[in-house]
Amino acid sequence: MCENTEHSGECVKTLDVDINYKGWGYRYQQCLILFLSLTVAYSMRSCMGVSLVAMIQHDIEQDNGNHTNVAVISNNNNNTEEYPHLYVNEDNYKAGGFFNVLMLTPPYPKLKWNKRIQDTVLTSFFWGYMLLQIPAGQIAHRFGSTYLLCSALSINCVVSLCFPLAVFYGGWKLAIACRILQGLSQSFIVPSIHTTLGKWAPLVERGRMTATVYGAQALGTVLGLPITGFIAASSMGWPGIFRFYGVLSGIMAGIMLWFGADSPAKHSKISEAERLYIQADLGQKEYNSNKRLHVPWKHILRCRGLYAVIIVHIGQVWGQLILYSEVPMFMDKVMGINIKANGLLTALPFLVMWFTNFFFSWFSDMLIVKQYLSVTNTRKLANSLGCVPAALGLIALAYVPKNLYAVETILVFICAFKISAHVGFQVNPIDISPNFGGTMMSISNFGANLVGSLAPIATGLILTDIRSEQSWGHVFLVTSAIYFFTNLIYVLVGTAELADWNTPGSDEEKKVDDQEASPMISKVKNNINNT
Known part of the structure; x- marks a missing residue:
C-alpha cells in the first residue's frame, strides 16, 4: 500500500506508515543543533563590519595613501x-x-587601513568561502555532514582566537589570510546543512524545518552585532570580540560531535515510527543501507531549476553583504551613531527578521499542505515576498532624509520581508532532489558567492566619499536593482518539481527490478484474463 503526496503535480510514493506522525521527535533535535551551529557561524561572519569600526583609527582612514601599518x-x-x-x-x-x-x-x-583595505578584508572571507563549495557538497554527500560541521567549527575556533595577534604582527595581509581560512572552513557548513535536511525533513515540514535552521542567519546577526559593539566598548576591546566567538565556536563543535547524526538510520535513539515516517515521506528505498548514491552530474547541470536558484542566490548574497557589512559603516559615518548604539540599531532589523521567519515558514507549509498552491508556486511567492519589498525599501532608503527613526524603520521593513526568501530559493534544491540537495546548494553557493562577494569591493568604488549621502544612495539603488532582476528570473524559470533522477538506485538496479517483476506481472495478467 502507498500514499500519494502532491509535489508540484508529481506523485510521490510512500510506505504504509503513519503520515501524520506527531510529537517532538529527534528530527527537531537535529534541526536545533543545525540552527545553533549556523547561528555561531553567522555571528562570526557578521561581526567583522562592526569590529572594523572599533579597529580603525578614523582620523587617517580617509587618507588615500597606502597606510597599512x-x-x-x-x-x-x-x-x-x-x-x-x-x-x-x-x-x-x-x-x-x-x-x-x-x-x-x-x-x-x-x-591605519583605508576603506579599500577594509573592504578587501571583508571580501576575503568569501574568496575562501566560495573556493570549496562544490567539493564541500561532494564530501558531505559521500562521508556525511556531522564530522564536517564539527571540523568547520573547530577551525573557526582556532583562527578566531589567533586573529588579534595575527593582525598585530602581520597587518592586513595576515588578517586577510585568516579570513580566507575561516571562509574555507565555513564553506562546508551550508552544503552539510542541506545534506542533513535532505535526510531529516519530510515535505510537509520542510518549510518550517529549513526556515528554522536558516533563521540562524538572522539571529546570528541579531546576537553578533550588539555583542560585538558591547565587547568593543568594554575593557576587552576589539581583540575580545574574536576571542569570544572563538570560544563559542569551540563549544558548538563539541555539541555537534556529541549529538549530531547524518540521517535517521544513523541515529541511535530515534524511534522506529519516526524513522519510518521520515524515510517513507522522502521516498527512500533502503533505510539501513550505507551505500552512497552516485551523483547524477549530467542531470543536475541540465536542471533549469538549479540555474534559477543560482541567479536569485546571487541577489540574496549581494543584499546580505550590504546589510550585514556596509550598513554598520553607514550608521557610523552618515548617521553618526556610536559603537554601542551602532550594534544595537543595526541588529534590531534582524531581530524582527528572525520573528517574521516563523510566520513565513508556517505560511509556506500551510499553502502546500492545504494545496492552495503547488510547491513551485509557493516557492516563487515566498521568494517574491522576500525580494520585492526589500528592493522597494532600498529605494526608499536612498532618498529618505537621514533621520534615525526613518532609516531604522525602513531597515526593519526590509528585513521583516527579506527572510521570506529562505522558504523560497533556499528550500528549492531539497524540493528538486532531497538526495542531492546538498550538492545542488554547494553549486549555488559557489556561483552566488563568486559574484556576490564583489559587493564590498563595488561599494568601495562607489563610495568616493564615505560620508556622502548621495554615494550611499547609489549603493542602495544598485542593490535594489539586483534584487528586482534576480527575483524576476527566478519567477520565470524556477521549478520545484521532484526530479526523476532523485530516485535512489542506479539504472542497472531498476532494470533488475523490472526483470524480477515481469514474471509476476505476467502471472497476474493471466489470472485476470482467465477470470
Whole structure:
C-alpha cells in the first residue's frame, strides 16, 4: 500500500506508515543543533563590519595613501597631554608587558587601513568561502555532514582566537589570510546543512524545518552585532570580540560531535515510527543501507531549476553583504551613531527578521499542505515576498532624509520581508532532489558567492566619499536593482518539481527490478484474463 503526496503535480510514493506522525521527535533535535551551529557561524561572519569600526583609527582612514601599518594609542605615555593623538611604535608597545603583547589588556592597537583595505578584508572571507563549495557538497554527500560541521567549527575556533595577534604582527595581509581560512572552513557548513535536511525533513515540514535552521542567519546577526559593539566598548576591546566567538565556536563543535547524526538510520535513539515516517515521506528505498548514491552530474547541470536558484542566490548574497557589512559603516559615518548604539540599531532589523521567519515558514507549509498552491508556486511567492519589498525599501532608503527613526524603520521593513526568501530559493534544491540537495546548494553557493562577494569591493568604488549621502544612495539603488532582476528570473524559470533522477538506485538496479517483476506481472495478467 502507498500514499500519494502532491509535489508540484508529481506523485510521490510512500510506505504504509503513519503520515501524520506527531510529537517532538529527534528530527527537531537535529534541526536545533543545525540552527545553533549556523547561528555561531553567522555571528562570526557578521561581526567583522562592526569590529572594523572599533579597529580603525578614523582620523587617517580617509587618507588615500597606502597606510597599512599598525598604530597603537598609548594613554599612559608621558607625552600624551602634549600630543593627544601620539602613535607609539611596535617596540614601545612590546615593552608594555606580556599581557599587552597578547592584547589581553589595554591599550589596544588601532589600524591605519583605508576603506579599500577594509573592504578587501571583508571580501576575503568569501574568496575562501566560495573556493570549496562544490567539493564541500561532494564530501558531505559521500562521508556525511556531522564530522564536517564539527571540523568547520573547530577551525573557526582556532583562527578566531589567533586573529588579534595575527593582525598585530602581520597587518592586513595576515588578517586577510585568516579570513580566507575561516571562509574555507565555513564553506562546508551550508552544503552539510542541506545534506542533513535532505535526510531529516519530510515535505510537509520542510518549510518550517529549513526556515528554522536558516533563521540562524538572522539571529546570528541579531546576537553578533550588539555583542560585538558591547565587547568593543568594554575593557576587552576589539581583540575580545574574536576571542569570544572563538570560544563559542569551540563549544558548538563539541555539541555537534556529541549529538549530531547524518540521517535517521544513523541515529541511535530515534524511534522506529519516526524513522519510518521520515524515510517513507522522502521516498527512500533502503533505510539501513550505507551505500552512497552516485551523483547524477549530467542531470543536475541540465536542471533549469538549479540555474534559477543560482541567479536569485546571487541577489540574496549581494543584499546580505550590504546589510550585514556596509550598513554598520553607514550608521557610523552618515548617521553618526556610536559603537554601542551602532550594534544595537543595526541588529534590531534582524531581530524582527528572525520573528517574521516563523510566520513565513508556517505560511509556506500551510499553502502546500492545504494545496492552495503547488510547491513551485509557493516557492516563487515566498521568494517574491522576500525580494520585492526589500528592493522597494532600498529605494526608499536612498532618498529618505537621514533621520534615525526613518532609516531604522525602513531597515526593519526590509528585513521583516527579506527572510521570506529562505522558504523560497533556499528550500528549492531539497524540493528538486532531497538526495542531492546538498550538492545542488554547494553549486549555488559557489556561483552566488563568486559574484556576490564583489559587493564590498563595488561599494568601495562607489563610495568616493564615505560620508556622502548621495554615494550611499547609489549603493542602495544598485542593490535594489539586483534584487528586482534576480527575483524576476527566478519567477520565470524556477521549478520545484521532484526530479526523476532523485530516485535512489542506479539504472542497472531498476532494470533488475523490472526483470524480477515481469514474471509476476505476467502471472497476474493471466489470472485476470482467465477470470
